[in-house]
Amino acid sequence: TGSCSAGACSVVACDPGYGDCDGDAANGCEVDLRTSAAHCGTCVARCAWPNAAGQCRDGVCARGACDPGFADCDGDTANGCEVETASNPLSCGTCGRVCDRLNATAQCSAGVCRIGRCDAGSADCDGRDDNGCEVNTNLTLSSCGACGRVCAPAHATPVCEEGRCAVASCAPSYANCNESPDDGCEVDTRSDVAHCGGCGNGCRFPRATTRCTSGQCRIATCEARYGDCNGDEGDGCETALSADPDNCGVCGVFCTEVCRASVCEPCSVASEGAACRGGSICRCAGALCACRD
Numbered sequence: 001t002g003s004c005s006a007g008a009c010s011v012v013a014c015d016p017g018y019g020d021c022d023g024d025a026a027n028g029c030e031v032d033l034r035t036s037a038a039h040c041g042t043c044v045a046r047c048a049w050p051n052a053a054g055q056c057r058d059g060v061c062a063r064g065a066c067d068p069g070f071a072d073c074d075g076d077t078a079n080g081c082e083v084e085t086a087s088n089p090l091s092c093g094t095c096g097r098v099c100d101r102l103n104a105t106a107q108c109s110a111g112v113c114r115i116g117r118c119d120a121g122s123a124d125c126d127g128r129d130d131n132g133c134e135v136n137t138n139l140t141l142s143s144c145g146a147c148g149r150v151c152a153p154a155h156a157t158p159v160c161e162e163g164r165c166a167v168a169s170c171a172p173s174y175a176n177c178n179e180s181p182d183d184g185c186e187v188d189t190r191s192d193v194a195h196c197g198g199c200g201n202g203c204r205f206p207r208a209t210t211r212c213t214s215g216q217c218r219i220a221t222c223e224a225r226y227g228d229c230n231g232d233e234g235d236g237c238e239t240a241l242s243a244d245p246d247n248c249g250v251c252g253v254f255c256t257e258v259c260r261a262s263v264c265e266p267c268s269v270a271s272e273g274a275a276c277r278g279g280s281i282c283r284c285a286g287a288l289c290a291c292r293d
Helices: none
Strands: 002-005 008-011 052-057 060-066 104-109 112-118 156-161 164-170 208-213 216-222 258-260 263-265 281-285 288-292
Touching: none
Parallel strands: none
Antiparallel strands: 002 008, 052 060, 104 112, 156 164, 208 216, 258 263, 281 288
């Protein structure tokens, strides 16, 4: 309803449900107070809720849809959509959805529960969020200390202890002589001359090269002009074949008198002082020589 005063139009009254909220008579009662969220019921009543759209229904304010990433979890329209669901681990993506992951601290990202950080000694080795950090890297042989780090030392029964690969026991006839799990039980004590039958048991015989056979030290070869004529490997190649009349040149070859330069000879001025067979000595009186005690 309008009026004219002093040649100017003015609004006297608005029709029911409408309002002249901008004070401009030219556009009359421009606002529908029944549906305008900015002027609901009256020009000064604004429909607004935290994190939500406001609606005006028949001149009464009502809360509309929540803004993306927010939800009304307490059912109280007065505080609007009070929960931020995009990153809230207690209401992730929707009200009451708690982020909980095995052996991990969970986080909510873009409304989806994810693993934030694995607990110490655990790891997410399959890349799946739903089963959390499923591997105990302190104990798991296939992921010892880290995903995919296989604990499998050679010739050994392995064990993963606090995330470190170790040798629990060695296979028969093998030993971990360097005490490192990296190469496992690296020594075959059946054939290793430095560890024959056990760690540190080196094969050493006088005047001989050695070998290890079935965990026992054996003479491989004697030095030149020496032999193991007594069959006792403990004293190595004990016999000087170049001068022993009982083993001249070769074990078991004995001389009647003297062995010189691995050759049997009679006692002579040239061999004076040499040992004769039987323990006597080649002695000379002038040109006359004989083996005497």
